[in-house]
Every structure is written in C-alpha cells, then in structure tokens.
Amino acid sequence: MESRLADKPLYNSRIINSFILLIKHKYSYINVSELLSHAGMKEYEVADQAHWFKQEQVDRFYEKLVQLTGNPKIALEAGRYAASPDVLGAMRQYILGLVDASSAFEIINKATANFTRSSSYESRPLSSNMVEIVVTPLEEGLEKQYQCENRIGFFQAIVLIFNHKLTDLQYVPELQHLPSIQHPECVFRGDRVCRYLISWDKSLYVFLRKLRNVVGVFVAVFNLTLALTGRWGLIASLLPATITVFLALALGAEKGEKRALKASLNNTKESMDNLLDQIDLNYNNAMLTNEIGQTLGSFTSVEEMLPEVALVMQHRLDYDRGVILLAANDRSRLEVRASYGYSSEQLLCLNAFPFRLEEADGSRDVYVDSFLSRRPFLVNDLEEAKETLGQKSLACASTTGTQAFICCPIVVEESPLGVLAVENVKAKKPLVERDISLLMGIASMVGISILNCELIGALERANEELELRVAKRTLDLELSRKKLQMQHQELERTYFELEEETSQRLKALEELSEKERLLLQQSRLAALGEMISNIAHQWRQPLNELGLIVQELPMIYDKGEFSRDYLKGSVAKFMKLLAHTSKTIDDFRNFFKPDKERVAFQVKEVVEQTLSLVEDSFKQLGIKVDVRVEGEPVIMGHPNEFSQVILNLLFNARDAFLDRQVAERRIAIEIGKDGGTAVVTVADNAGGIDPAVIDKIFDPYFTTRGPEKGTGIGLYMSKIIIEKNIPGRLSVRNTAEGAEFRIVVEASG
Secondary structure (H helix, E strand, C coil), rough: CCCCCCCCEEEHHHHHHHHCCCHHHHCCCCCCHHHHHHHCHHHHHHHHHCEEEEEHHHHHHHHHHHHHHHHCCCHHHHHEEEEEEHHHHHHHHHHHHCCCHHHHHHHHHHHHCCECCCEEEEEEEEEEEEEEEEEEECCCCCCCHHHHHHHHHHHHHHHHHHHHCCCCCCCCCCCCCCCCCEEEECCCHCCCCCEEECCCCCCCHHHHHHHHHHHHHHHHHHHHHHHHHHCHHHHHHHHHHHCCCCCCCHHHHHHHHHHHHHHHHHHHHHHHHHHHHHHHHHHHHHHHHHHHHHHCCCCCCHHHHHHHHHHHHHHHHHCCEEEEEEEEECEEEEEEEEECCCCCHHHHHHHHHECCCCCCCCCCCCHHHHHHHCCCEEEHHHHHHHHHHHHHHHHHHHHHCCCCEEEEEEEECCCCEEEEEEEEECCCCCCCHHHHHHHHHHHHHHHHHHHHHHHHHHHHHHHHHHHHHHHHHHHHHHHHHHHHHHHHHHHHHHHHHHHHHHHHHHHHHHHHHHHHHHHHHHHHHHHHHHHHHHHHHHHHHHHHHHHHHHHHHHHHEEEEEEEEHHHHHHHHHHHHHHHHHHHHHHHHHHHHHHHHHEEEEEHHHHHHHHHHHHHHHHHHHHHEEEEEECCCCEEEHHHHHHHHHHEEEEEEEHHHHHHHHCCCCEEEEEEECCEEEEEEEEEEEECCCCCCCCCCCCCCCCCCCCCCCCCCCHHHHHHHHHHHHHCEEEEEEECCCCCEEEEEEEECC
C-alpha cells in the first residue's frame, strides 16, 4: 500500500540539530556538510527551527551517520543528548520550571508535537516516580527502529535534567544510575503501539514528606495507645522527643519542597527572560527585515542600494561591523561594495586584499570559499579556527583584527553573486545557527534585489535603446513610405508595360502553339512521304499475285482445265489479297487519323501496329527488328502520337543504316516496367551519334543529313509528344554498337 505520509515533512529540524551538536561534541572528525548533502539537507535548513524533514531524508542521515561513526546506538546517544542545554535552549528552561520529571511527562504530548508529526504521545502517571507513555504511529511501517531508540534516550534525558541538574554545556551520557525504562510493547516486535514504563529515584523532599506522614501517624497512634493504657509518665518522657522528630521531618520536607519550588520559579523566570529576549530579538529581526525590504524596494541602482543596506544592518544588528562583497564583472575577484564599522585604515586594508576567485582550495580566503562553495561559515574563535580552516583562509579576518565572524554567500537561482559578512572584534555571546539563518535571509533578499536592479537597469537601457530604435525606425519608415510611393508609381508604369508585354507574350505563345501544330502537321506530312513508299512496298506483292492469277485464267481455260472448283479457289485467293490490301489501307488511315482524347493503351499493341506499317520496307532494306516484351505496361495518352514517336525512332535508325552502309542491320525494341513507370528502348547497331552533336539532335530543324535528305523535325516533335503531351521523358545515349533512345512514362496499370 502506498504511504500517504512518506512524502510529507514529519520531523522538525531540532531533531537533526541534536545529532549535529552531538557530532560536533564527540565526533568532530566527521564532515557535517557531506553528511547533510548525502541526506538531501542544507545547513541553513537544520538551523531553521521552523523547517521539517521527510522520513527518507532522516533515514539517509541516520544510515550515513552509523556508517561514519561505527556506532549502531548513536540514536539512543543522541536522544540523551537532546535534553542538554545547548540543544533544548528555552524549551529546557520551561521543562525545568515544572518542578519534577513527573510534571514534565504530563505535557509530553504537547511538547512532542513541536518535534514530530509521525506519531502521537499519551502519558499516564502510575506513581510519583513512575509514568506510562504510549506512542502510536500515525501510519504503520513509516517509522524505523532507531527512532524508537532515540525516544528512549530522550525520555532518559528528561529525568536526568531534574535528578542530576545538567545546567552547563557538559555532556554526561554514561551516568551510573540511569532511569529505568521498560518497553513491554513495541511496534517493531509486532505490537500496535510502543509502550514505555519510566521510573526514577524519588527526590529527597518527597521521601521526607512521606516519612513525615508515616512518623506523624505513628506518633499519634503510639501516644494514644499510651494514654489509653494510663502510662502518663512514659507519655511525658517520650512525647517531646516524638514531636521533635515529627517537626524535624516536617521542616525538612517543607524546606526541600520550597527549595524545589524556588528552583522551579527561578527556572521559570529564566525561561521567561529568555523568551522575552527571544521576542525582542525576533521583533528586532522582523524590523530589520522590514527596513531592508523597504530599502531594497526603493532603489533601482546597486551602487545606491548597498550602502543603505549596510546602514540598516549597523542600526539593527548586534555586530561590530559588516561588509558586502560582490563578484567583479569578469568574476575574477570579490570587491568591497558596502561596509560599516571599519576604520579608514581597516577599510583600505580590506579594499586592498586580493579576494581572487581562481585560487585553489587551501590557499583561498574563507570569504572566497563561501562564495565558491555557496555555503555559510561561522567562526566563534579565530585562533581555534586557524587549525581547521588554515592560516591563509583567515588572512583577511586576521588582518582586520576580527575575533568572530559569519560570512554567507549571496546566491540567486543557484548562481553566487557575492558574500555578506558580519564580524565581532570584542568578545560577545557566541554566534549560533539562528544568526546564520538571519544573515542567509538578508543575503537572499540582497541577491534578489541585486538581480532586480540589474534587470531594471537592463530594462531602462533597453527602453532607451528602444526609443532610439523607434525614432530611427520612424525616420526609416517615413523614408520608406516616400520610397514606396515612388515605387508604387513605378509599379503602375511597370504594370501597364507588363500588361502590354503579357499581351505580346500571349500572342507569341499562340503563334508558338500554332507553329508547333504546323510542325506536327509538317512532321506528319514528312511521315506521309515515308508512308507512301511503304504503301507501295505493301501493295506491290499483292498486285503481282493478282496479275499472275488473272494471267493464269485464260491459260487454264485453253487447256480445258477450267472448272468451277478452280474458279472458286482462284476467287478465294483473289479475295484474300484484296482483304490484305484493304487492311493495309486501314492501318495507314488509322495512323494519320488524329486522336481526340487521352486514353489508356497497351504499349505493346501500339508498337506492333507501328512495325506493321514498315515491316515490308525494312525487310527489303535488310533491317531486322527484334521486339522483347516483359510485362504488358499500360500508359495514358494519344496512341497515334505515341506510334508516330516510335515510327520516327525507327526511321532515324533506318537513315543511319543507309548513311553508313552497315552490312548486318539490327534494331532492338525492349518494352517493360521499372517500378511505377513504363520503359521503351529503341537501340540500333549503326555506330551511334557523334558526341559533338548528341545534345542537339532534339533541337528543331537540326539534321546531320542535309536539307535534301531530312527536315530535322522528327526527333524534335517526338520529344514534344513524349514530354509535353503524355507527359514523360525521352533521352538518348550511345552504346557500344550504336544509339539507344529511351522513353520513360508513368504507367497507369
């Protein structure tokens, strides 16, 4: 089941602070900063008594601490130490004002609410020196066993406060007579709650008070018995002694109780005085924050703001002097920007001190280290700190006669801007974590204000620059307007000129279209001459056969062999030849009939029909045409125009054969598909095209045969038909044997 409290803050920073103070007292070799960093905690968070930590953070802190100290009972030890004067402070004085430990345990429910939110506490007195405390976790499985041990140590510490009067800063964890704590129920042993039975030695005045009561009863009963038995002489001799003993015990008990009450009142007064001092300090800090906030909000310049902040600090803070250092523009060193409390000689020394930011660890000043590491430093005794921080790192503080100081980084958005420092020259009360918290708060406010000043300055500069740019832009726009006006007039003139030019170009396009139509017609007429020759070839053989049949008729008749069967056979041959001749006429007529619409047609069929027109003439010229088909590609277009292209390519190959007198004449036509396109290649073995003119063969009226043998429009019109009418692509290249024309058209099926 998902925990509903795991991600919530449950433990007050004072719990972790008790561990930290124990570490500094007994385990000073441990690096507290690294320990807190491992747990995801900050030093200023621990110093802030209003800060709370999550269960995960506390667990990681404890696990790392056990690893560093090697002490699995460190939680119990820290619990005992939590009641020491340097941990509880004003709370301890309040507890001491409750006369005895029993009274302190009565308010434990309210007191622990200021330290933990993970469980509830209930206390019940069992006798004058024994109390029962029940701790109920708010969520099962959230707390860990070390927290139970920490509670036991804390309960022991409360008793030790009264029975051993721990009024100084000395830590006494190993006393011979610790209070007895029984733990009959524990959640870590499977119980629902943790139950503690705490008992301790009775106070002397309590013992005397009980003894007084017992002696009083005994004296009364004893003397009454003597009176009833009539032993008046014995009564007269013993009564003064018994009364004296009783009065002595009563007087001792009363004095002990008064002494305890007086100590309680003194502690209460001391607690009240401490609370009043704390209230006064809080009021002064609040006024300081308010005044600094007002000061920071009234300036837009860092140079004007920082001296005013220094004056407020001098008025409100109880430190001898203070200084604000900011990083230089090139971030090579820290520079003094504002200060108070320094003499002119000390200020000269401070300004001359090289706060270089590029120095290596161990040789840089503590102020520089605070800037680079973005963490505060607190030093109460400069001489003792020299052993831990080093002589060089405290060089500036030593030069100006500082005894104690705090330096805090000024950080905004994880970026350090400078350092805020306060110093004491004379011995005063020790500097503590709350001083760091206050100064860190001031440093944060100063950092945000510096950033705001920089942003305001940048905004003002940007505004000035914007005004200049607007003025310049306005002037440019005015010039542009005038220029546009002139351009508009120029465009009007250009428009009329373009309109005239467009009209002329349209006319030229119409003329060009007409020329192309005429060229196409001319190409057809040129092909017509070729076709007439082919018609002659196609008809010559059938006519010869018809002549032979007619000549044979009289001869057969004269021989007397003329019969109906012979006549029927001759008529059948005659009609077959007439049908062939008629089909030839239809093929030529279809070739010259214009296509009205684009239709889908099979490339193979158009190529075969075109070959039938030139088949006889090519055979007579010894030209062999091979057709190879792979698939049956279908394209959209005008079949007759495509046929004319194939015919032009065949005539081009034929002319090359005739010009070069090639003995074995071959034309190879390949029809196939390449992806989504139909491809037709027409290749010959006539030797190819001269590379010098191969790029010109599709130009209109270009021919290599001379005007008496060619018009130069066949290949031009072929390219127009393929690339504009279909559309597709017509190209040519030379092969090892001759020329190869390639037609590529998008296939429609």
